[in-house]
Amino acid sequence: MKHIDITISELAFFGGEPKFKERLFVGRPNIGNRDRLLDRINDMLDRRWLSNNGVFVQEFELQVAKYLGVKHCIAVCNGTIALELVIRALELKGEVIIPSFTFIATAHALQWQEITPVFCDVDPKTHTLNPWQLESLITPRTSGIIGVHVWGQPCDVETLTEVANKHHLKLMFDASHAFGCSHRGTMLGNFGTAEVFSFHATKFINTFEGGAIVTNDSELNQKLRLMKNFGFAGFDNVIYLGTNGKMSEISAAMGLTSLESLEEFIEVNRHNYLCYLEGLAGIPGVSLFPMNEAEKHNYQYVVLEIDEEQTQVSRDLLLKILHAENVIARRYFYPGCHRMEPYRSYFPHAGLLLPETEKLARRVLILPTGTATSKADVSKICQIIRFVVVSQFNDYELNSSRIDDI
Ligand SMILES: *Cc1c(COP(=O)(O)O)cnc(C)c1O
Numbered sequence: 001m002k003h004i005d006i007t008i009s010e011l012a013f014f015g016g017e018p019k020f021k022e023r024l025f026v027g028r029p030n031i032g033n034r035d036r037l038l039d040r041i042n043d044m045l046d047r048r049w050l051s052n053n054g055v056f057v058q059e060f061e062l063q064v065a066k067y068l069g070v071k072h073c074i075a076v077c078n079g080t081i082a083l084e085l086v087i088r089a090l091e092l093k094g095e096v097i098i099p100s101f102t103f104i105a106t107a108h109a110l111q112w113q114e115i116t117p118v119f120c121d122v123d124p125k126t127h128t129l130n131p132w133q134l135e136s137l138i139t140p141r142t143s144g145i146i147g148v149h150v151w152g153q154p155c156d157v158e159t160l161t162e163v164a165n166k167h168h169l170k171l172m173f174d175a176s177h178a179f180g181c182s183h184r185g186t187m188l189g190n191f192g193t194a195e196v197f198s199f200h201a202t203k204f205i206n207t208f209e210g211g212a213i214v215t216n217d218s219e220l221n222q223k224l225r226l227m228k229n230f231g232f233a234g235f236d237n238v239i240y241l242g243t244n245g246k247m248s249e250i251s252a253a254m255g256l257t258s259l260e261s262l263e264e265f266i267e268v269n270r271h272n273y274l275c276y277l278e279g280l281a282g283i284p285g286v287s288l289f290p291m292n293e294a295e296k297h298n299y300q301y302v303v304l305e306i307d308e309e310q311t312q313v314s315r316d317l318l319l320k321i322l323h324a325e326n327v328i329a330r331r332y333f334y335p336g337c338h339r340m341e342p343y344r345s346y347f348p349h350a351g352l353l354l355p356e357t358e359k360l361a362r363r364v365l366i367l368p369t370g371t372a373t374s375k376a377d378v379s380k381i382c383q384i385i386r387f388v389v390v391s392q393f394n395d396y397e398l399n400s401s402r403i404d405d406i
């Protein structure tokens with residue numbers, strides 16, 4: 001790979017010009033065919049059917065279920081409501097075991113219903129729940145487990161299923177990152193009693209805001225359909241406690257349009273991933289979270305792990321250097337749910353049982369990818385990282401400019 005010439009004073013962090021004129025973001029939305037979307041929006045306006053199980057929502061649910069090979073898909077207004085609905089429909093209570101290494105919504109969806117999230121550590125290789133520690137956290141109050149397929153990396157679903165069955169616990173998955181990913185040839189969405197997706201703007205497939213619950217359990221499907229629509233079973237007939245979790249038609253229009261471009265999004269993401277793999281190869285202390293090429297994957301997250309002992313540059317300094325260059329890298333899920341409120345106050349010592357989560361939260365750096373990121377962008381980002389870590393890794397100026405936090 002050709003190196004760009006950078007000298008230390010040219011880094012924007014030290015007053016140079018940023019290498020990118022416009023900021024590059026993690027999770028810039030993937031947008032499908034604009035004309036197809038606008039046609040759908042026109043149809044929708046002509047029909048004057050904007051919400052309440054419209055034709056686009058129905059079509060979107062069918063297509064998602066078909067794509068995943070799952071019996072039922074319930075489209076909802078966002079991933080957090082999807083989690084809350086399943087948690088309630090499964091009658092979870094007391095304590096539910098989840099990873100702390102996840103987006104805060106996984107924990108909040110429980111606490112919101114006064115269920116205690118019990119934080120379990122993750123396997124440092126897969127970044128997902130460690131089923132062996134999990135078993136030791138089960139108490140008489142435990143009612144369920146929520147695994148998170150973080151970065152689209154499948155949880156150890158076999159062991160989790162075994163542990164859940166052995167202890168008569170409900171098992172569900174937060175698959176917010178995992179649309180389009182498979183495990184041993186089966187699409188994620190088919191595991192546990194139910195799985196939940198987010199179609200937030202930053203996710204692989206988006207519906208502006210949106211989410212879905214998928215399940216092979218027909219009774220649960222019936223219950224969730226009532227719950228997401230105030231418990232209505234026809235005009236004037238409420239037969240259950242419910243909320244408003246409905247997906248709107250314009251969201252489903254975006255969802256259908258996104259699905260049409262799904263393979264193209266994967267192709268772009270995969271190409272970017274391979275460019276990162278090549279561009280970062282051999283930089284000491286910098287490793288790219290590996291994607292299993294034998295499985296289907298959406299390649300939506302480019303996840304670096306920074307081993308500071310080797311790089312001699314802290315992850316947080318690297319983050320600042322990249323931000324100064326207009327590369328808005330992110331530290332997902334720093335500092336971990338257990339270090340955020342209200343959990344930090346409730347469980348001030350939770351970190352003692354979460355050594356791998358704490359290490360990971362200090363190591364991980366997420367880089368931009370998706371259809372808004374070009375191959376040239378990726379190669380420039382890699383060259384900046386290589387320069388900072390390799391060429392200058394003994395430079396006193398860098399090492400003396402550690403600043404605590406952003
Ligand atoms: C995005 C996300 C959610 C929440 O989804 P929203 O659609 O934003 O409500 C939940 N869990 C994880 C792991 C997520 O990344």
